[in-house]
Amino acid sequence: MTPYTVSPLVRLEHHLDGHVVEIVLDRPEALNAVSVAMATAIAAATASVAADPRVRCVVLSSSQDRAFCVGADLKERNGLSDDQLAAGRPGNRAAYRGVLDLPVPAVAAVEGYALGGGFELALSCDLVVAGEDASFALPEVSVGVIPGGGGTQLLPRRVGWSRAASLIFTARRVSAQEALDLGCIDEMVPTGSARARALALAAVVAGHSPVGVRQAKKAMRDGADVPLAVGLDIEDACWAATAFSADRAEGVAAFAEKRRPVWPDSESFHPDPLASSP
Incomplete structure (x- = not known):
């Protein structure tokens, strides 16, 4: 500390x-x-x-x-x-x-x-x-x-x-x-x-995926007060920001290999990954 x-x-x-x-x-x-x-x-x-x-x-x-x-x-x-x-x-x-x-x-x-x-x-x-x-x-x-x-x-x-x-x-x-x-x-x-x-x-x-947690919060907050269809589009954009990330690759590999994930260095992702998502 x-x-x-x-x-x-x-x-x-x-x-x-x-x-x-x-x-x-x-x-x-x-x-x-x-x-x-x-x-x-x-x-x-x-x-x-x-x-x-x-x-x-x-x-x-x-x-x-x-x-x-x-x-x-x-x-x-x-x-x-x-x-x-x-x-x-x-x-x-x-x-x-x-x-x-x-x-x-x-x-x-x-x-x-x-x-x-x-x-x-x-x-x-x-x-x-x-x-x-x-x-x-x-x-x-x-x-x-x-x-x-x-x-x-x-x-x-x-x-x-x-x-x-x-x-x-x-x-x-x-x-x-x-x-x-x-x-x-x-x-x-x-x-x-x-x-x-x-x-x-x-x-x-x-302990969970830094990219996943940030994008989950973004999806929840940005989608809280919009019509459902808009919220689902927000969710999809946030999903894209995680789906093609190194965190997702490591998380899936760790699950398949029955081990705890070792998330990539936090310095490797932007505070707002959605800004550079596909």
């Missing part, structure tokens, strides 16, 4: 020879509240990870167990003028989109509070693992705004309109168990073990 700092607020830790990267939110004194600087750091971290062809899976975690992230830094925002708030909006959007648009699967490891923007960061990941004592909420309407980090779009897509409406309109907080029952999260584990479980899941993902 090789840790390095993107900023004083976010650090990256490399696992499994860099195939798994952990993005660690590290502003413990503010429970990882998303300030302007924090948003900039998250955007920089995700851009760095997205550009690294070695990466096969990402884990988003917190440096402490009390909170994953408590959302927007309202103390900072209380001192911003309307012009300053508007000026900071693109950077804030870039942070959440940076997580959402990662080209490899992302797993959120949630302990403690995941409130507002913190819940939205988790929703921006593909899988969410939470400790039993974790709690979740989108309380923005209680302070005069709406969930603006993707919550109004991602939560309905995860749990359906009615369940999302209940959480967003009432601003109520739910336990990890209720979040699991509603479908907001994918796994609940004993308190303090979410990070370990997320890293274990990431290791499983990282």
